[in-house]
Amino acid sequence: MALIEVKNLEKIYFDGGVETPALRGVSFSISEGEFVAVTGPSGSGKSSLLHILGFLDRPTKGEYRFGGKTIDELSDIDLAKTRNKKFGFVFQNFNLLPRTNVLENVKLPLLYSELKEKVQEELAKKAIEAVGISHRISHLPSQLSGGERQRVAIARAIVQNPKIIFADEPTGNLDSKSGEKIMKIFQELNKIGHTILLVTHETYTAQYAQRILKMKDGKIANDVKVTNQRLVEKDGFIK
Amino acid sequence: MTLKNSLKTAITGLRVNKMRSALTMLGIIIGVASIIAVLSIGRGAQNLILDQVSGLGAKTIIIRPGREPKGPSDFSQLLSDSLKERDVKALEKKSNVPGIADLTPVLTTAESVNSQGETYGATILGASDLLSKILEIWPKKGRFFNNEEIKQRASLAVIGSEVKNELFGNSEALGKKIKIKSRNFKVIGVLPQKGQLSMFNIDDTVIIPYTTCQKYLLNINYYHLILVQAKSEEAVPEVEKDIKLTLRELHKIENTSKDDFRILTQTEIAQRVKTVTGILTWLLMVVAAISLVVGGIGVMNIMLVSVTERTREIGLRKAVGATNKDILMQFLLESVILTLFGGIGGIIFGVLLSFGATFSLSKIVSLGWNFTFPITGALLGLGVSACIGLVFGLYPASQASKKSPIEALRYE
Numbered sequence: 001m002a003l004i005e006v007k008n009l010e011k012i013y014f015d016g017g018v019e020t021p022a023l024r025g026v027s028f029s030i031s032e033g034e035f036v037a038v039t040g041p042s043g044s045g046k047s048s049l050l051h052i053l054g055f056l057d058r059p060t061k062g063e064y065r066f067g068g069k070t071i072d073e074l075s076d077i078d079l080a081k082t083r084n085k086k087f088g089f090v091f092q093n094f095n096l097l098p099r100t101n102v103l104e105n106v107k108l109p110l111l112y113s114e115l116k117e118k119v120q121e122e123l124a125k126k127a128i129e130a131v132g133i134s135h136r137i138s139h140l141p142s143q144l145s146g147g148e149r150q151r152v153a154i155a156r157a158i159v160q161n162p163k164i165i166f167a168d169e170p171t172g173n174l175d176s177k178s179g180e181k182i183m184k185i186f187q188e189l190n191k192i193g194h195t196i197l198l199v200t201h202e203t204y205t206a207q208y209a210q211r212i213l214k215m216k217d218g219k220i221a222n223d224v225k226v227t228n229q230r231l232v233e234k235d236g237f238i239k
Numbered sequence: 240m241t242l243k244n245s246l247k248t249a250i251t252g253l254r255v256n257k258m259r260s261a262l263t264m265l266g267i268i269i270g271v272a273s274i275i276a277v278l279s280i281g282r283g284a285q286n287l288i289l290d291q292v293s294g295l296g297a298k299t300i301i302i303r304p305g306r307e308p309k310g311p312s313d314f315s316q317l318l319s320d321s322l323k324e325r326d327v328k329a330l331e332k333k334s335n336v337p338g339i340a341d342l343t344p345v346l347t348t349a350e351s352v353n354s355q356g357e358t359y360g361a362t363i364l365g366a367s368d369l370l371s372k373i374l375e376i377w378p379k380k381g382r383f384f385n386n387e388e389i390k391q392r393a394s395l396a397v398i399g400s401e402v403k404n405e406l407f408g409n410s411e412a413l414g415k416k417i418k419i420k421s422r423n424f425k426v427i428g429v430l431p432q433k434g435q436l437s438m439f440n441i442d443d444t445v446i447i448p449y450t451t452c453q454k455y456l457l458n459i460n461y462y463h464l465i466l467v468q469a470k471s472e473e474a475v476p477e478v479e480k481d482i483k484l485t486l487r488e489l490h491k492i493e494n495t496s497k498d499d500f501r502i503l504t505q506t507e508i509a510q511r512v513k514t515v516t517g518i519l520t521w522l523l524m525v526v527a528a529i530s531l532v533v534g535g536i537g538v539m540n541i542m543l544v545s546v547t548e549r550t551r552e553i554g555l556r557k558a559v560g561a562t563n564k565d566i567l568m569q570f571l572l573e574s575v576i577l578t579l580f581g582g583i584g585g586i587i588f589g590v591l592l593s594f595g596a597t598f599s600l601s602k603i604v605s606l607g608w609n610f611t612f613p614i615t616g617a618l619l620g621l622g623v624s625a626c627i628g629l630v631f632g633l634y635p636a637s638q639a640s641k642k643s644p645i646e647a648l649r650y651e
Binding site: 051054056057076077080081083084085089091095097099100108109111112113114156 | 241244248251255551552554555556557558559560561562563565643644645648
């Protein structure tokens with residue numbers, strides 16, 4: 001069964017009475033364990049798509065099923081719970097809480113779960129270890145490099161072992177070397193079973209995925225399997 | 240999110256902006272502190288006055304001329320001349336008011352008293368010898384004038400300790416002449432230090448026969464008040480009733496609302512003091528309450544700024560699973576904690592303030608003004624400050640909770 005299934009998805013923004021269509025009928029499905037990249041020029045609707053798929057926004061029209069349930073059946077509280085337990089988000093500008101150390105940042109999603117404090121601590125430490133920044137655990141985001149910050153954000157995304165990770169231009173604010181390291185982490189996460197949806201405008205970065213959805217003017221122009229996937233060797237990031 | 244986690248999050252949020260949190264609290268601190276100070280100082284003042292009133296003795300009744308003033312325009316009634324010799328004569332009759340032990344007419348005036356070049360501004364009390372029995376003041380040296388001397392309008396004076404010190408210093412005062420309004424009085428008694436007794440400060444008083452005072456000092460034929468001592472505390476209501484009946488009959492008053500005299504007992508005076516200080520306390524409380532509201536608006540203002548500033552944080556929290564309720568709770572708790580701590584600070588500050596005020600006032604006026612910890616005020620301040628946090632925090636918190644996660648994440 002497909003993890004994500006969308007049919008004729010449309011999204012129209014209303015800004016002061018002016019209608020701006022962002023998605024004009026998008027249909028596709030993603031199975032569990034896939035690593036999908038969504039590419040396209042800016043304004044092609046890829047961010048809008050990610051927001052809807054990530055339950056941060058609701059579609060104007062069309063059907064979106066996640067794990068067999070349509071978004072229309074879910075209340076705002078259900079959406080929040082799903083985001084908490086089944087989704088992980090990684091953003092271009094990291095979005096870490098300032099003046100809050102690495103451990104507390106990674107623990108943030110757990111605060112909204114019903115897990116016991118001891119379990120929270122364990123899970124957070126495990127996630128921090130998985131992205132290889134245990135030595136920075138009590139540092140503040142301002143004391144970390146861009147690559148390290150993004151790794152903290154990834155640790156935060158995987159702390160509850162989510163079904164799917166949404167990454168919105170995760171390498172956009174990083175130099176190519178740090179960016180590469182981040183992509184390696186995503187590939188290894190994918191290898192151990194996480195479904196990943198990556199939004200990027202760089203074709204180079206998209207090559208790390210197994211499948212690329214090319215978007216143009218709010219529609220999917222191309223849905224291709226990556227034949228020459230950029231593979232990275234297991235280098236100990238993910239245990 | 241559990242309440243414990245919400246609390247932690249809220250406290251962290253406040254600690255990140257220590258200076259701002261402290262300044263916001265200041266408004267609440269000042270408001271609560273003024274409530275505490277007003278309540279505490281008000282209570283202290285009330286107790287002080289009540290203590291002095293009770294110095295008069297529970298058996299004492301004061302009859303004043305004129306009717307109860309009904310308003311500010313009614314003050315002329317205070318200067319009424321309705322109490323005269325015939326009233327005293329009637330009240331002295333056992334058949335009229337059996338419960339009276341002693342009574343004396345009283346006249347009061349302020350004059351400067353001279354002796355051998357020394358001058359002192361004293362209170363002159365014209366009374367009968369029974370004043371000493373009613374107020375329980377006995378000369379430590381010499382004697383009081385007697386009934387015979389009163390009838391003769393003798394120029395004799397019994398002086399308070401302060402008057403004696405100022406005019407004669409350490410030298411002997413008995414037998415010396417003092418001059419009041421160009422009339423010579425012979426000092427026949429010196430009173431011990433007594434302090435404030437109800438409306439009289441006995442120490443700076445010169446007591447002379449009321450007849451002398453009436454004729455030579457004031458040139459009037461009425462009295463300022465009549466001081467009555469009942470036989471016992473229990474007899475006071477009965478005596479009060481009998482006095483009213485006697486005077487009404489004498490003055491031919493049929494309608495009680497036209498009474499041309501007023502009767503004050505200690506209970507009534509205490510009641511009046513409580514009413515007056517109560518009104519004052521309430522007035523000041525209103526002022527303090529206004530400052531609390533202003534403080535509350537300050538809290539709301541800062542919370543709104545904080546919500547706008549932390550738009551991204553709100554978006555992120557929502558993205559990782561916070562519900563609207565979680566965000567609402569976080570910001571509401573922040574403002575309640577802010578005002579609650581402000582309240583606690585205000586209580587501490589207010590208690591210190593009123594303690595300091597009480598201490599310095601009791602030093603300045605050298606009176607036994609006791610500090611009372613205002614428990615009611617403290618609880619009230621705490622409750623009110625928490626409520627202010629709730630009321631003024633609700634709007635910013637609901638604004639925060641309504642933010643859409645993507646709008647919030649996009650916010651720069």
